[in-house]
Each structure stands twice: as C-alpha cells, then as structure tokens.
Amino acid sequence: MTKAAGAHPWVVQAEGVWFAYREENWVLRGISLEVPPGAFFTVMGPSGAGKTTLLKVLAGLLRPQRGRVELLGFPTDKGIPAEVRRQVGYIPQQLGLVRSLTALENVLMGCLGRQRGPGTLMGLFPKEEVERAQECLSLLGIAHKAGERVYRLSGGERQRVAIARTLLQNPPIIFADEFVSDLDFLRAAEIITAMRDIAHQKGISFVFNMHELPLVQEFGDYILLFKDGNILHQGTAKELTWPLVQEALR
Amino acid sequence: MRRDLFVVSLLVLFLVLSLGQLGFFDLARLSRGASNLVLFSRETVPPDLGILPMAGQALVETVEMAMAGTILGFFFSLPLGFLGTRSFFPATFVVLPRLIIAATRTIPSLLWAILFVIIVGLGPLAGTLGLAVYTVGYLAKLYYEFFEGVDPEVVEAVMGVGASKLQLARFVVWPETANSILSQLMFMLEYNIRASSILGLVGAGGIGFYMQVYIQTLEYQRLTTLLLLILVLVIFMDYFSAWVRNHYLLVR
Ligand SMILES: Nc1ncnc2c1ncn2[C@@H]1O[C@H](COP(=O)(O)OP(=O)(O)O)[C@@H](O)[C@H]1O
Ligand SMILES: [Mg+2]
Numbered sequence: 426m427t428k429a430a431g432a433h434p435w436v437v438q439a440e441g442v443w444f445a446y447r448e449e450n451w452v453l454r455g456i457s458l459e460v461p462p463g464a465f466f467t468v469m470g471p472s473g474a475g476k477t478t479l480l481k482v483l484a485g486l487l488r489p490q491r492g493r494v495e496l497l498g499f500p501t502d503k504g505i506p507a508e509v510r511r512q513v514g515y516i517p518q519q520l521g522l523v524r525s526l527t528a529l530e531n532v533l534m535g536c537l538g539r540q541r542g543p544g545t546l547m548g549l550f551p552k553e554e555v556e557r558a559q560e561c562l563s564l565l566g567i568a569h570k571a572g573e574r575v576y577r578l579s580g581g582e583r584q585r586v587a588i589a590r591t592l593l594q595n596p597p598i599i600f601a602d603e604f605v606s607d608l609d610f611l612r613a614a615e616i617i618t619a620m621r622d623i624a625h626q627k628g629i630s631f632v633f634n635m636h637e638l639p640l641v642q643e644f645g646d647y648i649l650l651f652k653d654g655n656i657l658h659q660g661t662a663k664e665l666t667w668p669l670v671q672e673a674l675r
Numbered sequence: 676m677r678r679d680l681f682v683v684s685l686l687v688l689f690l691v692l693s694l695g696q697l698g699f700f701d702l703a704r705l706s707r708g709a710s711n712l713v714l715f716s717r718e719t720v721p722p723d724l725g726i727l728p729m730a731g732q733a734l735v736e737t738v739e740m741a742m743a744g745t746i747l748g749f750f751f752s753l754p755l756g757f758l759g760t761r762s763f764f765p766a767t768f769v770v771l772p773r774l775i776i777a778a779t780r781t782i783p784s785l786l787w788a789i790l791f792v793i794i795v796g797l798g799p800l801a802g803t804l805g806l807a808v809y810t811v812g813y814l815a816k817l818y819y820e821f822f823e824g825v826d827p828e829v830v831e832a833v834m835g836v837g838a839s840k841l842q843l844a845r846f847v848v849w850p851e852t853a854n855s856i857l858s859q860l861m862f863m864l865e866y867n868i869r870a871s872s873i874l875g876l877v878g879a880g881g882i883g884f885y886m887q888v889y890i891q892t893l894e895y896q897r898l899t900t901l902l903l904l905i906l907v908l909v910i911f912m913d914y915f916s917a918w919v920r921n922h923y924l925l926v927r
Contacts, residue, residue, distance in 0.1 A: 486831070507837060508837075510835065510837060511836060511837035513835070514835075514836075515831075515832070515835050516832075517828040517831065517832060518828075519826070519828050520828075520832075521826070521828040521829045521830075521831060521832025521833070522829065522832075523829055523833075523846060523847050523850050523851060524850075524851070525850040525851065525853075526846065526850050530846070534832075534833050534836060534838070534846060535836055536836075537833065537836055537837065537838035537839075537842050537846070538836045538837025538838065539837070541837075541838075541839050541842070545842060545845075546841055546842065546845050590832075590836075594836045
C-alpha cells in the first residue's frame with residue numbers, strides 16, 4: 426500500500442513546471458498549482474493552450490523538462506511506481522473504451538489492476554467486483570445498458586461508462602480530458618452533477634478541463650485559467666470574472 | 676501525367692528486355708512449344724475418372740494437412756505477433772520475435788516441407804509442419820501490424836489501471852482485432868489448400884504425390900482428374916470463406 430492521499434495536504438502539486446514536446450518549443454511555461462483532496466479542479470483555456478498536455482503531466486503520463494510534479498506524494502520525474510499508477514484515474518479525451526465489449530465489461534476493466542489472476546483471462550471476475558461494477562453503472566444511471574456493446578451507445582452513455590470504469594478502479598484522484606465537450610448542455614450538467622456528488626461523497630479529487638463557463642462557475646471548486654502555457658487566473662470559481670475569460674479567449 | 680507515361684514506358688521496356696533475355700522471342704522455340712501444347716492438350720482429355728476414389732482420399736489428406744498446418748501456425752502466430760508489436764514492448768525487445776517472423780516467411784512452404792521430410796520423414800506430417808511454419812511467418816507479420824493499429828488511447832486506458840500484458844491481449848487487443856485476424860486466417864487457409872496440393876511433389880503427402888507420379892509416367896488424363904478436383908476444392912473454398920465472412924465476421 427502507498428501512503429494514503431489524506432496524509433498529504435495536496436493530491437497533486439506542481440512547481441514551476443515547463444514542458445515541451447520538441448526542443449525549446451514550450452507548451453507549459455512555469456505552471457505551479459495545488460489540488461487539495463476532494464476538490465473539483467477545472468482547467469480552462471482556448472484550444473491549443475496546452476490543457477491536455479497539462480493533464481498528462483499532472484497525471485504522470487508525461488515528464489516535465491523543468492520543475493517538479495508530485496502525485497499522491499510521489500515525485501513523477503523518474504516515472505511513478507506501478508502501485509501509484511494504479512491509484513490514478515485518467516479518462517482520455519476519446520475515452521479509451523473497447524468498442525466491441527459491453528458496457529459492463531468495459532467497467533470491469535477498472536478492476537484489472539487488483540485482479541491480475543488467470544481467472545480474469547477466461548472472463549471470470551469475482552462476484553463482488555461484478556456487483557460493484559453494476560453499482561457504478563447504476564450510480565451514473567445507465568444500469569439498463571450494462572449488456573450493450575459500446576459501439577451501440579450514444580456519446581453521453583459512453584462518457585458514463587468511462588466514468589464508471591474509473592470509479593471501479595477507485596482511485597483518490599481522477600483526471601478527465603475534455604470531459605463533457607461532446608455533450609449537449611443539459612447532459613453535461615447532469616453528468617457533472619453526478620460526478621460532483623460522487624467526488625464529495627467519496628472524497629475523490631477531479632481534475633478536468635471544460636469549456637462551458639456556466640458549468641465551471643456552478644461546479645468548479647477551483648479553477649485554473651490559462652493560455653499559451655501561462656496561468657492567467659488561479660483561484661475559486663466564484664472569483665472568475667467575464668473580463669478574465671475574455672482575456673483568455675482573445 | 677507525363678511522369679505516369681514515363682513510368683509505364685519504363686515498365687514496358689523492362690518487360691520486353693527481360694522476356695527477350697528469358698527466350699520469349701525465340702521463334703523456333705515458340706513454334707515447337709505451340710505444337711507440344713497441342714499434343715499435350717490432346718493427351719489430357721478426357722479425364723480418367725477411374726482414379727476418383729483414390730484421388731478423393733488424397734484430396735481429403737491434402738485438406739487435412741492444410742487445416743492442421745493453418746491452425747497450428749495460427750496458434751503460434753498470435754503470441755509471436757503480440758511479442759513483435761512495437762506499441763506494447765520496447766523496440767529492443769521486439770527485434771527477436773520480428774527476426775523469427777521474417778526468417779520463417781522468407782522460406783516458402785515447399786522448402787520448409789523438404790526440410791521436414793528430412794527431419795520427420797516422408798508423408799503428410801512433413802507437409803503439415805511445413806505449412807505451419809510458413810503460416811507463422813505470414814500471419815504473425817500481419818498480426819503485429821493489426822495490433823499496432825489498436826487505438827493507443829484504449830491501450831493507455833487499460834494499462835493505466837494496472838492491467839497485465841496478458842489482460843491487455845485478452846480484453847483490448849483480441850476484441851479490437853478479432854475480425855481482421857479471423858478473416859486473414861480464412862485467407863491463409865485458402866492459400867494453404869492451394870499450397871498443400873503441390874507439397875506431395877517433395878514427398879510431403881497429399882494429392883501432389885499423385886500429380887508427380889502421373890507427370891512422370893505421362894498419364895495426363897489422370898493428371899487432369901486431379902487438377903479438376905483441385906479446381907473444385909478451390910472454388911468450394913472461395914464460397915466457403917465468403918460464407919464464413921458474411922455470417923460470422925464483420926457483423927460488428
Ligand atoms: N504529441 C505531441 N507532439 C507534439 N506536439 C504536441 C503533441 N500534443 C500536443 N502538441 C502541441 O502542444 C500544444 C498544446 O496541445 P494540447 O495540450 O493538446 O492543447 P489543448 O488540449 O489545450 O487543446 C499544441 O500546440 C499542440 O500542437
Ligand atoms: Mg486537448
């Protein structure tokens with residue numbers, strides 16, 4: 426077992442982080458931030474600002490060239506150990522679902538990190554994992570689609586399956602890229618509400634980027650507004666003003 | 676446009692030159708060939724149907740060899756292709772599986788069959804093993820290419836929760852590529868049925884053995900029977916694999 430997330434004041438901490446895919450072509454320019462446990466942390470910025478890159482750096486999928494990132498108390502600069510990796514949920518922009526498997530089977534992928542025995546290879550999962558997976562689907566209101574293959578699900582349903590998979594994984598922190606961008610406003614609000622309830626109930630931190638200002642203002646506990654790899658505003662969502670957003674989108 | 680014309684003229688030039696080199700424009704030889712062809716075709720009809728029971732049995736053996744060789748090769752090509760996939764294993768690691776795959780593919784199944792005749796003796800076992808080895812080289816290469824086409828986000832998502840490589844294969848790679856894998860398997864079976872019909876030429880069992888005998892003893896009417904049987908088999912395989920593809924694959 427790793428140190429519990431609660432033992433640290435921050436689940437993720439970044440200090441002066443610089444990142445470039447190619448030599449000196451900086452995408453992140455000295456980003457510093459802290460994500461407290463149980464927080465709903467939203468990242469905003471125009472397309473190409475580096476939001477995906479920032480999420481990957483924070484989740485330990487990319488290593489910054491300068492500065493330092495601590496994830497659940499572990500510095501990511503030398504690559505994080507497998508047990509820590511397992512405690513980090515990451516939902517990529519395209520969700521990363523296996524299209525030809527059912528919703529339930531996709532959710533069960535979330536427990537593979539702790540169920541590595543040969544039984545799973547024959548499609549046999551422990552009963553309590555299957556029950557938990559079904560609960561996760563219920564929690565997101567799509568238990569009735571459990572047996573449906575993912576390629577037959579709508580965008581919103583797929584999104585829920587991806588969340589349910591990460592909930593079954595049960596990490597203290599979940600990163601989600603462009604989380605509700607493909608959904609209409611009401612669906613987006615519905616999903617975000619469900620997630621915030623889960624976050625507050627289970628003490629999970631969510632770090633994700635999203636464009637919809639009203640949703641960010643309504644739901645975000647913390648907000649990071651950034652552009653060209655620089656932070657324009659960092660603080661509570663309540664402090665976010667229209668001029669600041671205009672500045673970011675200009 | 677002009678470049679296309681240039682490429683086509685180059686190809687034609689190459690064809691003419693190489694055919695000339697190979698004796699294609701030797702008129703005396705051509706006319707001799709033509710009269711031989713007439714003689715030969717007169718001797719090949721009508722087919723001698725008296726050998727049907729025996730030829731039928733040899734045909735069954737040929738199909739068995741092809742099936743067994745294909746399936747045996749298939750079972751080895753899946754893990755070998757997986758180990759040769761760059762997106763799942765480090766570049767230094769995939770070198771060895773890829774070398775094995777390339778080596779097995781370089782040698783045609785007929786040569787493998789000769790090798791196995793030497794090792795395990797005359798008969799269908801040698802043919803089966805020869806087909807299996809070539810199948811590994813051919814399928815494993817296609818398979819690692821399919822595997823490399825699997826969406827990296829899906830791989831990342833499943834590896835991210837801490838799944839093992841075997842679990843990755845079972846839950847991501849197989850479901851995402853099963854369709855292409857199986858349709859290539861059908862293609863390989865068709866190919867191997869054609870290939871196995873000549874393996875008998877080197878003593879590796881099946882209908883090819885009788886082909887070789889009838890060629891040497893100049894019994895061309897019997898040879899015709901064999902060729903017709905193979906034709907029927909190949910046409911049947913075409914329909915069979917189309918049927919399998921329509922009913923079991925690509926329905927996703
Ligand atoms: N894999 C990559 N290789 C090179 N450049 C990349 C890669 N991914 C993103 N970039 C570049 O980094 C910048 C930020 O991209 P990204 O983080 O995807 O922005 P956002 O998610 O905010 O739209 C863009 O200029 C993009 O072209
Ligand atoms: Mg992005």
